[in-house]
Amino acid sequence: MTRTAPTEAPKTTPAPPFDPIAAAIADVEGLAGVDPIPAPFAEAFGAPEERAKPRDLVIICYSGDLEKTWAALILATTAAASGVTTRIFLTFWGLQTFVKDERRITGQNWMQRMLSFMQRPGISHRKLSKMNFLGMGPWMMGTLARRYHVASPKELLDMALVLGVELMPCQMTMDMFGLTRDDMIDGLGEPVGAATVVELLANGAAPLFI
Amino acid sequence: MTLLDIATTVDARGLSCPMPIVRTALAVKSLQPGALIEVLATDPGSQRDFVAWCRSTGHVLVGQTADGPVYRFLIRRK
Numbered sequence: 001m002t003r004t005a006p007t008e009a010p011k012t013t014p015a016p017p018f019d020p021i022a023a024a025i026a027d028v029e030g031l032a033g034v035d036p037i038p039a040p041f042a043e044a045f046g047a048p049e050e051r052a053k054p055r056d057l058v059i060i061c062y063s064g065d066l067e068k069t070w071a072a073l074i075l076a077t078t079a080a081a082s083g084v085t086t087r088i089f090l091t092f093w094g095l096q097t098f099v100k101d102e103r104r105i106t107g108q109n110w111m112q113r114m115l116s117f118m119q120r121p122g123i124s125h126r127k128l129s130k131m132n133f134l135g136m137g138p139w140m141m142g143t144l145a146r147r148y149h150v151a152s153p154k155e156l157l158d159m160a161l162v163l164g165v166e167l168m169p170c171q172m173t174m175d176m177f178g179l180t181r182d183d184m185i186d187g188l189g190e191p192v193g194a195a196t197v198v199e200l201l202a203n204g205a206a207p208l209f210i
Numbered sequence: 211m212t213l214l215d216i217a218t219t220v221d222a223r224g225l226s227c228p229m230p231i232v233r234t235a236l237a238v239k240s241l242q243p244g245a246l247i248e249v250l251a252t253d254p255g256s257q258r259d260f261v262a263w264c265r266s267t268g269h270v271l272v273g274q275t276a277d278g279p280v281y282r283f284l285i286r287r288k
Contacts, residue, residue, distance in 0.1 A: 074227070078231055081235030081236075082231070084266070148226055149226050150226040151225075151226070156228075159232055163235065
């Protein structure tokens with residue numbers, strides 16, 4: 001940041017009113033060449049150059065419930081925004097969430113089609129695990145979320161893709177539900193299996209099973 | 211010339227967790243290292259969240275004030 005020095009009669013200019021933020025910045029800038037973080041801040045904020053890279057995060061998105069999908073996406077977007085490499089493995093009912101919203105019936109045979117009929121796929125058609133009451137519960141949750149400016153799962157999913165969260169669909173679940181790549185939303189990665197997830201976890205990624 | 215050369219302001223007033231952090235993270239990406247970003251938020255949880263977020267990303271939280279219900283954060287991009 002550049003700041004031009006006053007060239008003439010600096011003492012005649014009235015002193016600006018005291019601003020604690022400005023004072024804090026002046027402290028930081030005054031010490032820039034000596035210590036990037038002044039002592040009072042060092043304990044509170046840590047020294048970035050000494051910190052190890054944060055662990056990767058793997059969220060195993062297993063549930064298709066509205067509230068659990070919501071929690072998984074809130075954590076995923078926050079982790080990605082915090083510089084943590086974040087991946088979501090989409091499996092079982094969690095995979096149904098990432099089918100395009102406009103797909104009503106999916107699958108190749110009658111059982112797969114029946115399953116998609118009973119539990120409509122798509123992120124905008126999730127049901128609550130409790131108090132669903134034929135859609136009354138999710139409708140109230142959505143209304144409250146809008147009233148309190150809480151981002152919807154759909155908005156969080158869009159944000160997760162912008163932030164670079166990697167979505168890994170489970171190949172086995174895609175086969176079992178008869179889902180094709182064309183059924184799924186844009187932005188998904190290549191389908192993978194459990195071994196890919198196990199390798200990430202074995203290498204130290206923090207796991208969340210939601 | 212102002213004392214604070216704020217490169218950009220994120221207005222996250224009214225937004226709930228995690229959007230103030232997410233919006234700030236997106237805005238920070240477009241800034242030069244060392245640039246200042248100002249964040250306005252009304253989510254009380256953001257007071258602790260921005261401290262934690264700066265700690266995990268390495269950006270420097272140079273100041274934090276509360277003006278009534280509005281919290282103002284000044285962050286320097288690492």
